Amino acid sequence: MSSVKVAVRVRPFNSREKDRDAKCVIAMTGNTTTISGGHQQTHNFSYDYSYWSFNKSDAHFVSQQKVYEELGVEMLQHAFEGYNVCIFAYGQTGSGKSYTMMGKPTDPEEMGLIPRLCHDMFSRIQKCDDDLQYSVEVSYMEIYCERVKDLLNPSSENLKVREHPSFGPYVEDLSKLAVRSYEDIYNFMDEGNKAR
Numbered sequence: 001m002s003s004v005k006v007a008v009r010v011r012p013f014n015s016r017e018k019d020r021d022a023k024c025v026i027a028m029t030g031n032t033t034t035i036s037g038g039h040q041q042t043h044n045f046s047y048d049y050s051y052w053s054f055n056k057s058d059a060h061f062v063s064q065q066k067v068y069e070e071l072g073v074e075m076l077q078h079a080f081e082g083y084n085v086c087i088f089a090y091g092q093t094g095s096g097k098s099y100t101m102m103g104k105p106t107d108p109e110e111m112g113l114i115p116r117l118c119h120d121m122f123s124r125i126q127k128c129d130d131d132l133q134y135s136v137e138v139s140y141m142e143i144y145c146e147r148v149k150d151l152l153n154p155s156s157e158n159l160k161v162r163e164h165p166s167f168g169p170y171v172e173d174l175s176k177l178a179v180r181s182y183e184d185i186y187n188f189m190d191e192g193n194k195a196r
């Protein structure tokens, strides 16, 4: 199994695109994404996952739940097995990164990967044997114009990125705060968002 997986996702048109009668040039079949260019050219790309979330009424529509089942559940499993895991979203502004990662955190249908991961992580921790102890800590930072800002301690601007000989890159002096529930994480994210 590959240690890096790539998923692409198509979001619904926004109102500006609808107003302009935009035409969708992407099609997805299985894990293949097809782009139809001009001059009747098509280009196929194969990813680990191609998520069609363009229209809820389409038969192959992929929900937030499905994205979590395919990407999040396995990640969480690996984390509990002791591996470092990382997920990041990449795409132009308005393409749907926040929706996929966070979604609507209090809506069971539309909550994104992070709230789902956190809920499941804490419910697994609660069910674990009494002789096991877990501690969960969160950090929240922003890298903007090459400057690293600690969103949970906004007074510390422009933190340094350093390389540890065994653990690799890290951000010096980035705060790590202990949390006991998803609500704690949510509150810190809310606080951090205000510092952005």
Ligand SMILES: Nc1ncnc2c1ncn2[C@@H]1O[C@H](COP(=O)(O)OP(=O)(O)OP(=O)(O)O)[C@@H](O)[C@H]1O
Residues within 6 Å of the ligand: 010, 011, 012, 014, 053, 091, 092, 093, 094, 095, 096, 097, 098, 099, 100
């Ligand atoms: N899969 C989806 N289903 C329904 N709505 C979506 C989906 N993806 C994105 N949207 C909607 O599209 C809009 C833009 O998405 P979002 O804010 O997630 O983009 P973004 O990539 O995080 O943008 P930015 O880089 O500007 O922060 C939002 O209103 C969001 O709710």
